[in-house]
Amino acid sequence: MPRPTKVSAAAVRKAAAFIRGGGTVVFPTETVYGLGADALNAKAAARIFEIKKRPHFDPLIVHVSSIRQARTLAHIGPEAEALMKRFWPGPLTLVLPKKKIVPEIVTAGLDTVALRMPADPTALALIKAAGTPVAAPSANRFGSLSPTTAAHAGAQLKNGPDLILDSGRTRIGVESTVLALRDGKFFILRHGGLPREEIERVTGRLGAALKGGRRPASPGQLLKHYSPRAALRIIGKTPVRLRKGIKYGYLAFTSRPAAAVGCFRILSRSGNLAEAAANLFSHLNELDKAGADVILAEPVPARGLGLAIMDRLRRAAAR
Structure with missing residues (x-):
């Protein structure tokens, strides 16, 4: 190299x-x-x-x-x-x-x-x-x-x-x-x-996002993409139950997680979606390097660059 x-x-x-x-x-x-x-x-x-x-x-x-x-x-x-x-x-x-x-x-x-x-x-x-x-x-x-x-x-x-x-x-x-x-x-x-x-x-108003399949019409449309080594899970509003023997990483939006995880990263303490987007892949890479088996990711608001962030997280979490 x-x-x-x-x-x-x-x-x-x-x-x-x-x-x-x-x-x-x-x-x-x-x-x-x-x-x-x-x-x-x-x-x-x-x-x-x-x-x-x-x-x-x-x-x-x-x-x-x-x-x-x-x-x-x-x-x-x-x-x-x-x-x-x-x-x-x-x-x-x-x-x-x-x-x-x-x-x-x-x-x-x-x-x-x-x-x-x-x-x-x-x-x-x-x-x-x-x-x-x-x-x-x-x-x-x-x-x-x-x-x-x-x-x-x-x-x-x-x-x-x-x-x-x-x-x-x-x-x-x-x-x-x-x-x-x-x-x-x-x-x-x-x-x-x-x-x-x-x-x-x-x-004017754009047409609804066209979903990719096995034969994509453009890059970035495959259902599973942008994935870290660790399994990624987007969390909801219910409390997270952590399993013993698994090292968890946590990708937070604005503040440190309440869950006791081995490592975490915060996308933007101010809630700035541009900053969050700029940090997304680098933070996921750092959680991978820290040895996380599973990365828990908080959702971000689905507006502006938040749509791109959530698209990447959903594809990374796809099975």
Whole structure:
């Protein structure tokens, strides 16, 4: 595994050379760290699936540096372009009809492609320097916790990427929101870093979230995902009964737990959902490292970024 390299102009140039040469690079975005490869190189994209142990039916998000670049990859109507102009660069992915230039492996054989323009200077510099769109899922082993630090990514991908760019902890901490346009109406495929309420100020009321199945229409739709090593259980209002011989971790929303657990983390003492989202994966990772057998997670309010947090917790808790 390569050691994380602090971000610099020289490091970005080196990373771009790896991308152009068909290699893979771990790089930061404002959401989580991604594992990137040339989106137009099917062999390079296949390496992403190999490194992550990701099933080939799960499509990748393609990252671009401009709307102009997005137009080379997808058919973009006025509704989608309006969202791009309002929210790009940012944590919004749009699933759109693809053009033939996009390899089948990137889209998992679907006739659509997921596009995003990240709001991170390193990510944008890398895409521009590489001179190609970059396919990049989260830089983790498939189904595991998404990495919000370069060290967390490196620990999960020990035999894979050619380079790991390190710019510190990511700002948002959960993946992008994913939308699809169907019959003139936008639907949420995945709650994420752009709150639903902000999108609806532009689009009007969004269609109900579309559930994924065995063949997802976009990344992050599989029923079990974003999982720590420990079993995760979302607790309700009734008192928790702890079993002897089990080491419990506790993920609290605003205050330390009343239950006598071995270790705990608090998402946000002030109840700030943005702070809670930024802490989610790192806190779950810390509870894993502390040796918890079971992680008890408190629910958070189902509004704003709370929708994304609860989506991740429910998928992590799925059996």
